[in-house]
Amino acid sequence: MAALTRYLRNPAAVLGAVLLLLVLAVALAAPVLFPKDPLGLAGRPLQWPFANPKVWLGTDASGRDIAAQVFHGARVSLLIGLVATVIAIAIGIAVGAVAGFYGGIVDDALMRVTEAFQTLPNFLLLLVLVAVFGSDITTVTVAIGLVSWPAPARLTRAEFLSLRNREFVQACRVLGMGDARIIAREILPNALPPVIVYASVVMAVAILLESALAFLNLSDPNVASWGNLIGAGRGVLRTQWYVSAIPGLAILVTVLAVSLVGQGLNDAFNPRLRGPAPVKTAS
Amino acid sequence: MSDTLLSVQTLSVRLPPGADRSHALADVSLSLAANEILCVVGESGSGKSVLANTVMRLLPPGVRPDAGQVLFQGRDLVPASEAEMRRLRGASIGMIFQEPMTALNPLRRAGDQIAETFRIHTTLGAREIRDKTLALLAEVRMPDPAAALRAYPHELSGGQRQRVMIAMALALEPALLIADEPTTALDVTTQGRILALIREIQARRGMGVLFITHDFGVVAEIADRVAVMQAGRLVEEGPAGAVLNHPQAPYTKALIGAVPPLLPRPPRPASGPAILSLDGVSKTYRKGGGLIPGRARVTHAVKDVSLALPRGTTLGIVGESGSGKSTLARCIVRLLDPDSGTIRLGDTDLARLSRREMRGQARRVQMVFQDPFASLNPRRRAGELVAQGPMLQGVSRSEALAKARDLFGLVGLDPSAMDRFPHEFSGGQRQRIGLARALALEPEVLVADEPVSALDVSVQAQVLALLDSLRDRLKLSMLFITHDLRVAGQICDRIAVMKDGAVVEAGPTAEVFAAPQAAYTRALLEAVPGRSWIPGRPQVPAA
Numbered sequence: 001m002a003a004l005t006r007y008l009r010n011p012a013a014v015l016g017a018v019l020l021l022l023v024l025a026v027a028l029a030a031p032v033l034f035p036k037d038p039l040g041l042a043g044r045p046l047q048w049p050f051a052n053p054k055v056w057l058g059t060d061a062s063g064r065d066i067a068a069q070v071f072h073g074a075r076v077s078l079l080i081g082l083v084a085t086v087i088a089i090a091i092g093i094a095v096g097a098v099a100g101f102y103g104g105i106v107d108d109a110l111m112r113v114t115e116a117f118q119t120l121p122n123f124l125l126l127l128v129l130v131a132v133f134g135s136d137i138t139t140v141t142v143a144i145g146l147v148s149w150p151a152p153a154r155l156t157r158a159e160f161l162s163l164r165n166r167e168f169v170q171a172c173r174v175l176g177m178g179d180a181r182i183i184a185r186e187i188l189p190n191a192l193p194p195v196i197v198y199a200s201v202v203m204a205v206a207i208l209l210e211s212a213l214a215f216l217n218l219s220d221p222n223v224a225s226w227g228n229l230i231g232a233g234r235g236v237l238r239t240q241w242y243v244s245a246i247p248g249l250a251i252l253v254t255v256l257a258v259s260l261v262g263q264g265l266n267d268a269f270n271p272r273l274r275g276p277a278p279v280k281t282a283s
Numbered sequence: 284m285s286d287t288l289l290s291v292q293t294l295s296v297r298l299p300p301g302a303d304r305s306h307a308l309a310d311v312s313l314s315l316a317a318n319e320i321l322c323v324v325g326e327s328g329s330g331k332s333v334l335a336n337t338v339m340r341l342l343p344p345g346v347r348p349d350a351g352q353v354l355f356q357g358r359d360l361v362p363a364s365e366a367e368m369r370r371l372r373g374a375s376i377g378m379i380f381q382e383p384m385t386a387l388n389p390l391r392r393a394g395d396q397i398a399e400t401f402r403i404h405t406t407l408g409a410r411e412i413r414d415k416t417l418a419l420l421a422e423v424r425m426p427d428p429a430a431a432l433r434a435y436p437h438e439l440s441g442g443q444r445q446r447v448m449i450a451m452a453l454a455l456e457p458a459l460l461i462a463d464e465p466t467t468a469l470d471v472t473t474q475g476r477i478l479a480l481i482r483e484i485q486a487r488r489g490m491g492v493l494f495i496t497h498d499f500g501v502v503a504e505i506a507d508r509v510a511v512m513q514a515g516r517l518v519e520e521g522p523a524g525a526v527l528n529h530p531q532a533p534y535t536k537a538l539i540g541a542v543p544p545l546l547p548r549p550p551r552p553a554s555g556p557a558i559l560s561l562d563g564v565s566k567t568y569r570k571g572g573g574l575i576p577g578r579a580r581v582t583h584a585v586k587d588v589s590l591a592l593p594r595g596t597t598l599g600i601v602g603e604s605g606s607g608k609s610t611l612a613r614c615i616v617r618l619l620d621p622d623s624g625t626i627r628l629g630d631t632d633l634a635r636l637s638r639r640e641m642r643g644q645a646r647r648v649q650m651v652f653q654d655p656f657a658s659l660n661p662r663r664r665a666g667e668l669v670a671q672g673p674m675l676q677g678v679s680r681s682e683a684l685a686k687a688r689d690l691f692g693l694v695g696l697d698p699s700a701m702d703r704f705p706h707e708f709s710g711g712q713r714q715r716i717g718l719a720r721a722l723a724l725e726p727e728v729l730v731a732d733e734p735v736s737a738l739d740v741s742v743q744a745q746v747l748a749l750l751d752s753l754r755d756r757l758k759l760s761m762l763f764i765t766h767d768l769r770v771a772g773q774i775c776d777r778i779a780v781m782k783d784g785a786v787v788e789a790g791p792t793a794e795v796f797a798a799p800q801a802a803y804t805r806a807l808l809e810a811v812p813g814r815s816w817i818p819g820r821p822q823v824p825a826a
Contacts, residue, residue: 168660168661170618170650172671202443
């Protein structure tokens with residue numbers, strides 16, 4: 001609970017949490033406020049925001065309601081971010097834990113695979129995956145998860161390397177505990193905090209990756225994601241810039257919120273890295 | 284000893300709100316004459332290091348003196364400006380730190396780091412600085428001063444690094460030398476040599492030395508006068524002989540009473556056959572070299588060790604760091620796999636078991652670890668930690684917890700504390716939890732790896748007494764790893780002395796103490812600080 005108090009004392013972290021809750025509220029309110037299909041026709045195309053009270057954020061080039069797309073887009077972006085992050089973190093923890101715990105040849109082999117993934121720019125890899133497996137929303141989400149796991153894997157491995165020789169792990173061995181149980185029940189809970197913090201980075205990147213795909217018209221065109229809306233506004237960027245700017249702002253706010261929350265969690269878990277050095281009274 | 288060099292008057296140092304007490308130092312008054320060694324003794328948290336750091340103004344942010352004076356050569360240092368302090372540090376006041384590993388910059392040569400003091404405080408030329416540095420290295424008795432000049436810290440041993448630190452502190456002939464636990468991180472034989480060096484240089488130069496330590500043996504070895512601190516207050520001060528042999532304050536009496544005398548315990552009859560016998564156990568480490576076998580660096584951590592532990596007795600394994608004693612302990616509980624030899628427990632050869640089979644034998648041999656902070660999983664409750672072992676062996680959770688409750692009582696902990704997390708316990712209490720965890724499996728042999736070396740002396744005495752009484756009550760056989768001959772004498776029936784992976788001498792403790800056969804054993808015994816001072820027995824002349 002000390003971590004929670006520290007978190008609440010950090011204004012930037014609280015701002016991040018508030019923004020994130022706002023985005024969440026938008027996502028939850030979408031079906032209530034805009035019960036119709038957000039991709040359906042709403043009126044004359046390219047109306048400016050605040051010109052028509054029925055479509056208060058205006059319409060895009062196809063005459064679809066921008067407000068409805070932004071609200072429904074929050075659901076899609078958050079879902080993609082969340083699922084892709086869970087996939088990336090799960091693979092990362094599994095690979096990192098096994099590599100860090102066993103070391104030696106196992107570690108060498110797994111780390112070479114990880115490096116192979118890391119040397120490729122992950123957006124390029126994502127393009128390849130989407131080109132090969134198609135671009136429906138499930139494939140895109142899984143593909144984003146698949147290109148994002150190396151960093152969490154390295155982080156988990158580093159934690160395991162430093163924890164596996166601690167005396168409490170040795171004590172469990174001496175008690176006759178098996179490897180799987182030591183990894184999952186003894187080391188993992190201690191290794192988790194930095195990985196959880198890093199998950200916020202993965203989530204922010206996942207949202208951006210999906211938007212970038214959509215901007216290139218490579219994401220699922222049948223869902224109202226923010227990236228699709230930006231992509232739709234690309235053609236009219238110089239005259240009707242608001243079509244791209246409004247969803248762009250939504251992405252900015254969401255990524256900022258996730259990053260601030262992540263940074264705040266980091267500071268709350270590792271209070272020693274911030275502020276004045278702790279007082280040492282013992283010699 | 285008439286002229287006062289350093290005088291601390293009614294000094295109080297305030298801690299920031301939220302610390303465990305309001306003042307790190309409260310109303311401390313001390314004085315140090317030129318040409319004397321004042322030892323400040325206390326347990327962890329007594330404020331002795333804060334005292335040293337206040338004189339040097341090396342306090343962490345938020346910690347400041349709020350009353351009193353620190354008079355150095357008649358001048359008050361508390362209100363002095365940072366620039367004035369910089370001129371004093373290194374030039375008039377030298378300081379030696381505890382950790383020679385971290386106090387030197389690993390990327391710069393030793394000679395360069397000593398020379399820096401000259402470059403900052405003097406206008407000497409490069410050649411003069413080099414000559415002076417060389418002379419200093421010779422003065423601190425570096426084996427090869429010219430080579431040490433060019434050596435990087437990692438190329439020097441712990442003792443040599445501490446010599447470099449001393450050379451740095453002495454470079455500008457300071458009037459006052461502050462030594463904060465300078466020998467705590469060193470092996471006992473090295474410690475003896477460094478203490479002798481400090482004493483010799485102090486006498487030759489007529490310096491005043493403020494020597495911070497927790498070890499009464501070191502005090503007996505080096506102090507002219509002693510100040511005893513407890514929780515930020517000065518409890519007693521006086522000449523070394525008086526304080527050590529006729530302590531007045533109850534706290535000093537308790538502390539000195541807790542120091543184990545360097546005397547063997549009365550031997551007990553070695554009953555029956557050996558429960559644990561090692562025969563020709565070896566363990567080598569290979570490092571680097573990759574696939575090319577010839578290029579690997581090979582360390583023989585344990586070389587052909589044969590030992591026997593008679594049932595119901597305690598065998599001490601004594602040695603300095605790097606002697607292989609911990610590796611040996613880890614081979615016995617099979618945290619490491621020995622390369623060769625047999626480890627016979629009853630009629631099972633532990634060395635030959637597979638990992639899976641060893642898990643089945645876990646309940647027969649258990650281990651207590653050194654570090655009370657690292658050896659307990661911070662995310663598990665104390666009761667769970669103790670119950671874990673029996674549960675792994677198939678005992679039901681409620682039964683295991685009931686047993687843990689009994690064990691808490693046995694090791695002197697309050698069973699109502701079972702729901703607390705390890706960080707809510709003190710070091711000594713944590714070590715008791717570690718002990719309860721090992722005992723939960725009712726082992727035949729208990730391997731204890733330096734179980735008291737991380738504890739304050741008074742807590743150490745309690746844990747040793749507990750181990751001793753448990754051994755008698757539970758008929759335990761114990762293998763006790765330690766670097767401290769005082770502790771070994773207190774608890775071990777027999778001891779084996781290890782050096783460089785091999786056993787150089789083994790026998791009943793009393794015989795080894797009275798008539799050591801190996802030269803190394805003699806050196807170890809002679810290096811124990813304050814060996815001729817036996818607590819509670821005055822009239823023995825100090826060495």
